[in-house]
Amino acid sequence: MTPELLAIHRRTFLRDQGLALGAAALGLLGARPAPAAPGRDPLPGLPHHPPRARAVIFVCLAGGPSHLESFDHKPTLAARDGEPMPESITAGQPIAQLQGQKLVCLGPRARFRRYGACGAELSDHFPRLGAQADRLAIVRSLVTEQINHDPAHTFMNCGTALSGRPSMGAWVTYGLGSAADDLPGFVVLTSRLGRNPQPIAARQWHSGFLPGACQGVEFATAGPPVHYAASPPGVGTGHQADVVRTVQALDRIAAGTGADPEIATRIAQYELAFRMQTAVPALADLADESPETLALYGAEPGRATIGTNCLMARRLVERGVRFVQLYHSDWDHHDRIDAYMAEICPPTDRAVAALVADLARRGLLDETLVVVGGEFGRTPMAQANKGPVGRDHHVKGFSMVLAGGGIRGGVTHGATDDFGYRAVTDVVHVRDLHATMLWLLGIDHARFSVPHEGLDTRLTGVVPATPVVSLFG
Secondary structure: OOHHHHHHHHHHHHHHHHHHHHHHHHHHHOOOOOOOOOOOOOOOOOOOOOOOOOEEEEEEEEOOOOHHHOOOOOHHHHHOOOOEOOHHHHOOOOOOOOOOOOOEEOOOOOOEEEEOOOOEEEEOOOHHHHOOHHHEEEEEEEEOOOOOHHHHHHHHHHOOOOOOOOOHHHHHHHHHOOOOOOOOOEEEEEEEOOOOOOOOOHHHHOOOOOOHHHOOEEOOOOOOOOOOOOOOOOOOHHHHHHHHHHHHHHHHHHHOOOOOHHHHHHHHHHHHHHHHHHHHHHHHOHHHOOHHHHHHHOOOOOOOOHHHHHHHHHHHHHOOOOEEEEEEEOOOOOEOHHHHHHHHHHHHHHHHHHHHHHHHHOOOHHHEEEEEEOOOEEEEEEEOOOOOEEEEEEOOOEEEEEEOOOEOOOEEEOEEOOOOOOEEEOOEEHHHHHHHHHHHOOOOHHHOOEEEOOEEEOOOOOOOOOOOHHHEO
């Protein structure tokens, strides 16, 4: 027999025996019940301690809002406007598009005032949020590790710059499940306004290696809220239910031949999609909201605005949704920061302040954690790419606002240096923010992990993280 024929026979033997052994292994497994549907109930042992929050609304100001025109007052920077930035501050530091350029101080482009009994300082761009100051915790000492938008978004959402990892909403839904029977546990809404809206990728709300049922579901506030959720023309509810039951029966047969968690996910998602056909239209119909409430938010039914989305976020948590993420762009103000902030801040200020006030008057703020901020901040140095000045990306110190869900109101936590460049007091890393959020939801981040590629992987990673307990009420 020729060497060529021997090689063929050898390959055939290995192929056939591999299939035979696989079939034998499946036979030994026998019929197994379908695994429990993920994403609906809490994991065994969770929560670890009594939660202070039941739900999270994370308002992501995509593009990197300037802390120096919002929540971090810097009189020294104002006094040094137009002067060279001291080299002792910037030497050897990561700078995005200002690398190699002359670095000049850019003073705050807005006035700051004190608000509330706590005396919190906010800029004139946020007077309505200032009126809620005694309910807010302003964190002025955030730091992150990624200086460009996409990896910085990924780091803020997933605790790592590696794509394909679970987002924070997926982690929360995986651990605690959802109280909504006819809606997803994790919902995403987007809105755009201003300069050049940053693209937002679906991987920012992906489930990664967690069950697919934990992935965020993007809802639209213009047109049908969920694509393909409605029945096709001429297909009634009864017929649709028959199709769903048949597909589920086939999936259960497949689930009985092996332990594939994605089959259980598929079964659960078909059931959820069927229930959503009734629930989603009712959710999106704002006719039951009073004119006063619509005006409070600046909501425009049928339009994907920050006002409409903040109102939708309140309606979602009312219905038991665990995690709502709002992406509002664009805050990427490399130039013309005065004009762009004047455009985007008023509707944002109105909508977020309304969300806090409305949750409070409905008795929902105590159990709903509201987080507001971007993927990083902006430099205290001027940038002028195309026209009047703006600010570059900045990771060494920026601000976020938290309210509700166990947060102590009227607090200003941490500080940056006199130029607003570096967080110097009570520094809060993004991982600390995640640990704080999880703690308020009743989860000890250090005990909340999933085996993946040989590691016990968690949202906060392997680097130590600490909940910011001084923020707790």
